[in-house]
Amino acid sequence: xxxxxxxxxxxxxxxxxxxxxxxxxxxxxxxxxxxxxxxxxxxxxxxxxxxxxxxxxxxxxxxxxxxxxxxxxxxxxxxxxxxxxxxxxxxxxxxxxxxxxxxxxxxxxxxxxxxxxxxxxxxxxxxxxxx
Numbered sequence: 001x002x003x004x005x006x007x008x009x010x011x012x013x014x015x016x017x018x019x020x021x022x023x024x025x026x027x028x029x030x031x032x033x034x035x036x037x038x039x040x041x042x043x044x045x046x047x048x049x050x051x052x053x054x055x056x057x058x059x060x061x062x063x064x065x066x067x068x069x070x071x072x073x074x075x076x077x078x079x080x081x082x083x084x085x086x087x088x089x090x091x092x093x094x095x096x097x098x099x100x101x102x103x104x105x106x107x108x109x110x111x112x113x114x115x116x117x118x119x120x121x122x123x124x125x126x127x128x129x130x131x
Contacts, residue, residue, distance in 0.1 A: 022107035025081035030059050032108035033078055036131040039065065041115045042124045049074065049128060061085075078102070083111050083128075094118050098126060 023032060030053065037049040047067035054060035054075060062075040065087060072095065076085035085098035100113020109130040116123030 022105075025102040025104045025106075025108075028078055028081055028102045028108040030061060030077065033061050033083075037128045038131055039067075039126065039128050041126045044124070074098075083113065098128075099123075100126065100128070 023029075033051050034053065035051065037051065039047040039049045041047070045068055047065050049063065049065050051061040051063040051074070054062040057077075060075065060077040062073070065072045065074050073088040073091045074085050075088070076083065076098070078084075081102040083098065083100045083102065086094045087096040087098065089095045096115055096117050098113060098115050100111045102108055103110040103112055111128040113126055114123035115126040
């Protein structure tokens, strides 16, 4: 019985000890971006954004964006709370850019900004929310 209580005490203490502090927007770095995000661009349907460490640039990300059965490649980074992502249809030619800011108080889990198709002046607002 003592062993069970000891295990329960350790198990209850682990989550509190393992919690990391909520980063300020300007402190968000590449590891905070890794994972799956829900992407919402005004006027377009929702999309799933999956980010992982860039294979060539350790502090950058790369991944995929899936919307309505179509997949695009993305690559970018975050610096001082500012996200820059480039979206590619074929892995070479940029079709859109994502420029946004980490939302203060979101612990790096929400980013808002402007998505702009290549060659266009005006963009559309976007929101990324980590899943």
